[in-house]
Amino acid sequence: MIFDNEYARVRLNKRTNLLTSNVNPYPVRFEKTHDASSVKGEYPANEGSAVRVAGRVVLLRLMGKASFATIRDGSGDLQIYLKLDNIGQESYERMKTLLDLGDVVGVSGKVFKTKTGEISVSAESWDFLAKAILPPPEKWHGLTDVETRYRKRSVDLFVNPDVRKTFEMRSRLIASIRQFFDGEGFVEVETPSMSARAGGAAARPFQTHHNALDIDLFLRVAPELHLKRLIVGGFEKIFEIGKNFRNEGVSTRHNPEFTMLESYEAYADAVRVMDFTERLLRHACRAVHGKEQISSGGREIDLGRPFRRLAYLDALKQELGQDVSPSTPADSLHALVARSGLGDKVKALEKEEGRVSPSGVLDLLFEHHVEPKLQDPTFITRHPRALSPLAKACADDPALADRFELFVGGREIANAYSEQNDPLEQLERFREQAAGDESKIDWDFVEALAYGMPPAGGLGVGIDRLFMLICDLPSIRDAILFPLLRPE
Numbered sequence: 001m002i003f004d005n006e007y008a009r010v011r012l013n014k015r016t017n018l019l020t021s022n023v024n025p026y027p028v029r030f031e032k033t034h035d036a037s038s039v040k041g042e043y044p045a046n047e048g049s050a051v052r053v054a055g056r057v058v059l060l061r062l063m064g065k066a067s068f069a070t071i072r073d074g075s076g077d078l079q080i081y082l083k084l085d086n087i088g089q090e091s092y093e094r095m096k097t098l099l100d101l102g103d104v105v106g107v108s109g110k111v112f113k114t115k116t117g118e119i120s121v122s123a124e125s126w127d128f129l130a131k132a133i134l135p136p137p138e139k140w141h142g143l144t145d146v147e148t149r150y151r152k153r154s155v156d157l158f159v160n161p162d163v164r165k166t167f168e169m170r171s172r173l174i175a176s177i178r179q180f181f182d183g184e185g186f187v188e189v190e191t192p193s194m195s196a197r198a199g200g201a202a203a204r205p206f207q208t209h210h211n212a213l214d215i216d217l218f219l220r221v222a223p224e225l226h227l228k229r230l231i232v233g234g235f236e237k238i239f240e241i242g243k244n245f246r247n248e249g250v251s252t253r254h255n256p257e258f259t260m261l262e263s264y265e266a267y268a269d270a271v272r273v274m275d276f277t278e279r280l281l282r283h284a285c286r287a288v289h290g291k292e293q294i295s296s297g298g299r300e301i302d303l304g305r306p307f308r309r310l311a312y313l314d315a316l317k318q319e320l321g322q323d324v325s326p327s328t329p330a331d332s333l334h335a336l337v338a339r340s341g342l343g344d345k346v347k348a349l350e351k352e353e354g355r356v357s358p359s360g361v362l363d364l365l366f367e368h369h370v371e372p373k374l375q376d377p378t379f380i381t382r383h384p385r386a387l388s389p390l391a392k393a394c395a396d397d398p399a400l401a402d403r404f405e406l407f408v409g410g411r412e413i414a415n416a417y418s419e420q421n422d423p424l425e426q427l428e429r430f431r432e433q434a435a436g437d438e439s440k441i442d443w444d445f446v447e448a449l450a451y452g453m454p455p456a457g458g459l460g461v462g463i464d465r466l467f468m469l470i471c472d473l474p475s476i477r478d479a480i481l482f483p484l485l486r487p488e
Contacts, residue, residue: 177280195226403415
């Protein structure tokens with residue numbers, strides 16, 4: 001039990017003492033007038049001014065008739081001076097005997113500067129706002145184990161202020177993305193997180209059951225097919241920022257629940273979206289850092305320079321030293337797989353999916369040989385068509401898709417293409433995916449296309465990965481407040 005330890009029992013006794021003394025250790029509210037940063041930032045203009053501040057006690061120096069405490073709020077730390085003559089005997093004794101590190105308190109007093117130059121508040125009264133039953137990590141530096149930090153994120157945030165600041169940057173990032181799309185004339189929309197079919201991406205879905213309707217439903221792997229229905233309906237510029245769910249592996253780059261940006265612009269194509277994506281990343285980077293340069297894994301990356309553009313098969317040729325394509329003979333591809341040490345990965349995919357297509361083998365080779373070397377911003381274009389069933393084919397080569405992926409720092413950041421709007425072509429791609437099981441085809445979407453969807457360019461950006469890039473975070477768990485973890 002979480003309270004079955006010596007430290008908790010001592011604090012529980014203090015809680016009981018407060019209650020028997022008619023002191024509520026968990027009052028309803030406290031009227032703050034200032035936070036720590038404003039008290040300090042407005043000095044000396046506010047010297048002698050009455051303020052009401054609140055925060056968590058992170059330091060206590062108990063002395064005879066005068067003591068010091070440091071409280072921490074969302075803006076920083078602030079020193080509190082507690083003098084017996086100012087707050088009274090009863091309040092002072094309560095502070096000395098019942099106040100602990102980790103307690104949340106409210107303080108009323110006046111701003112002054114100590115002899116050592118510390119801007120502080122001289123308390124005239126103070127109150128418990130939340131009595132902490134569990135103590136904070138020893139000396140406020142005890143929560144350093146990475147796994148423990150993810151599991152105890154609430155403690156991590158108040159013990160490690162830099163973590164909270166990191167997630168404040170995430171908030172600025174998302175706000176800047178919304179600002180950018182709004183300035184470009186896009187409309188933000190919301191589409192279902194559950195549906196009868198899991199379409200829009202080749203990924204394993206999470207399945208659930210709706211009791212009232214007695215039907216199976218899937219958490220969405222992507223909002224793509226619903227967003228395209230809106231393009232059919234007459235929206236011309238739309239975007240959505242929301243959660244996607246994929247029942248797949250967990251790693252430093254993958255979390256089963258993640259945040260995705262998707263946008264669609266009628267009458268645009270992949271080339272137009274490419275230019276748009278460059279501007280979006282620069283805007284987001286400036287919003288977070290005030291500049292277009294970032295550091296990623298010890299390497300300086302300049303997002304202000306034009307992004308490189310490189311065809312998928314050309315990139316493979318550069319690394320493999322030979323031409324490859326979806327029509328490359330199987331024995332040649334298998335030789336490359338063996339030479340690359342990817343045989344186990346191919347076998348695992350064959351076991352999971354039944355077979356691995358030539359394009360699937362190429363993608364394994366690409367992931368292994370090319371992706372890690374794409375450190376500077378690079379658009380990879382013209383993918384094998386089999387990897388992009390929702391994209392239009394390139395006009396000069398029907399075996400390739402009019403698509404791009406953006407890589408920065410060796411990570412895929414964005415995926416986009418000229419959207420397939422021919423309902424018969426789309427149906428054929430769905431049939432290839434379904435491998436004879438037509439119940440897997442999203443017939444409602446095919447019907448929507450049959451009413452006529454204008455040409456459109458679509459974009460998908462993984463918000464978590466973009467945040468990892470811009471803030472130089474080594475793991476996606478550092479980019480998500482509550483990452484999925486195996487139960488203890």
